[in-house]
Amino acid sequence: MKSRKGRKGEESRKRLLKAAAHEFSIRGFHETKVSAIVKRAELTQPSFYLYFQSKEAIFEELINDFHSRLRKLTESLLLETGLHANDVTNKVLSAVEAVFQFLAEDKDLTRIGFFLNPEAKQLKQDVAMVLKDNLEAEQRLGYFRSELEMATVAECLIGMIEHLTDSYLLTGIKDPASLAAQVVNLLIYGMLPKGSDAR
Amino acid sequence: MKSRKGRKGEESRKRLLKAAAHEFSIRGFHETKVSAIVKRAELTQPSFYLYFQSKEAIFEELINDFHSRLRKLTESLLLETGLHANDVTNKVLSAVEAVFQFLAEDKDLTRIGFFLNPEAKQLKQDVAMVLKDNLEAEQRLGYFRSELEMATVAECLIGMIEHLTDSYLLTGIKDPASLAAQVVNLLIYGMLPKGSDAR
Amino acid sequence: MKSRKGRKGEESRKRLLKAAAHEFSIRGFHETKVSAIVKRAELTQPSFYLYFQSKEAIFEELINDFHSRLRKLTESLLLETGLHANDVTNKVLSAVEAVFQFLAEDKDLTRIGFFLNPEAKQLKQDVAMVLKDNLEAEQRLGYFRSELEMATVAECLIGMIEHLTDSYLLTGIKDPASLAAQVVNLLIYGMLPKGSDAR
């Protein structure tokens, strides 16, 4: 199924993936008909089945592609963000920005992998876990307030990214850098003005 | 269609709504079959159409119910949260808690109205707008840092609520009060420890 | 799937079975389209699936019906044919006739259950086994020549019945009684004339 030889086949396969990503992203899985995918890819239905076992299969391939890349990103971020960061804020900032950057790269794919599929929850959970571990380590080093429950903080961060991605990033209203800046600023310093009450 | 006649009819109608909410919430719109709804409601397919025009119609009715109640909640919160609040933090806290409370009430409905339907985006946008206006007002009163872009803050708050609802509230891992406390604490004071650097 | 309530449904189900039997019998499994079955039964395709899970399912139901009835017949014949038969020839004759009778009853079903399905081989094997046991018992009592290998004889008998059914019975050229008489006559006495050589 996967390994076609020639250049042309590989092209068609890619066209199908691209077309499918687009259709899925605007219409969702069920409302997307194979007929629509092949039409957009300028092929016929049987050709679709030359490259993919089923509609589910192409969907999953898109998902898996997205997920594995996101996972890889997460891991790379952890490495460079790692412990003993003496400028925590900047580290966090650049990490968050990298994530937004990634999510902005292929919007169709982001919509599918991040919002449209049930397993995304699992993925987010994984990411949350990794994030939590990291945050807790930094917390132990005194970089963050000790009362904060880092598991929840991690989930909050993910929620923010998720939602901002949906409303600002995928719509093109804001760019990764500005979003990251705002998120981190808010998260790090909170909403209160400088001199306000000592808690 | 909306034949509000006998007691029994009213009962059947409610059973269908409840059954539909459950099915939709675990399976999503497309994967939910009318046959499954009526089975759960212990009725037959034609009876379904005695009370609802179509599968879409019952879904919309559930959505609308949820949405109008959420909108009502939002409005009521704005009133009591209103301006001239001298203890902003507590106001925000009780508002956020009320929202979590509401979302925890009927979990099936929340899943449907909040996560499963495309129009939820519009709803969230509406809420975000209202929230933003409110936050900006408070910001002008000096309660919040002036550099913050309140539109984004509003979206962040919504993202946090959304995601925590999904991972902690609907799963029963955490309760509204505790979630609200954490969210607000984080949002208001940020992550840095008390005495840390002036920004 | 199976248990419909009303009379009408039961009727439709039977019509489908009858139609399917006919189509399968003349066209074989693959060449028979569900569309042809329902047309003959004066129904529509979805109705077919109201009563049967799939094309395979209705085919199997026909097969199973045929097989269980044939098995029942075999068993009943064994009982009455049993041991200590002092007029072996007549016993065999009436048994063979009963079999032809059965095979002539519903010709469509016979064609399907006897010739068109792969599992028929197993069925025939079963029958052969039973037959063999019986024949051997009679052989030990001295009713049959001791040099004969009864397993093979059983297979021969089945082959004869099978083929005569195909060419004479299902085509209506000969009737059960006459076929049985000829088969048994041949099998019991062989082809040689009365006084011919001692072997």
Next chain:
Amino acid sequence: MKSRKGRKGEESRKRLLKAAAHEFSIRGFHETKVSAIVKRAELTQPSFYLYFQSKEAIFEELINDFHSRLRKLTESLLLETGLHANDVTNKVLSAVEAVFQFLAEDKDLTRIGFFLNPEAKQLKQDVAMVLKDNLEAEQRLGYFRSELEMATVAECLIGMIEHLTDSYLLTGIKDPASLAAQVVNLLIYGMLPKGSDAR
């Protein structure tokens, strides 16, 4: 189509025939896919159509091959078995053995030509007819009992051969010689012990 050019082409053609015979014989006509044939023949689908017009065509070629050879065999048997045979039993025996021999030669082909195709019925009919004529001639010469209806006897013989081929020959359980011996012994002398009743 029948381009009998190079050596290599001829080879491929043969490989396809062999592969097809195998596939057809275990899977039947409809369940056999052209893709499976070419895979087994280590060729590609377009190559298949270089040598055969269609799936039907290759099937027919196999059938025709089998049929014409079987027909030839029958004819040769008739010649040597011919009239004025003074040892009828032995003549019949060697004829039957020759048939089993033939059927055992290429088992795939036998399965296809003898059991899998609808036209086999016609072929068997033809053989039956020839057989009948021969038997009747011998009957007139007094070699066989006059009460026997030779048309039926012929069919019986074919049925026996058919079934024994299926259950013993193609499965490798018994060999042609032994099968022929048993069939003829049974057919000629019948089942009754030597001295039993005069009919």
Next chain:
DNA sequence: AATGAATGAGAATTCATTCAT
């Protein structure tokens, strides 16, 4: 002589919905 790529035609099956009672 052979193949990578593509397709026309069709088949089974599903599901929301309605008819008749």
Next chain:
DNA sequence: GATGAATGAATTCTCATTCAT
């Protein structure tokens, strides 16, 4: 107020076959 029975309209998928090289 309810239901047994039926269906229109799609949709996915398969397979033999062919085009272009």
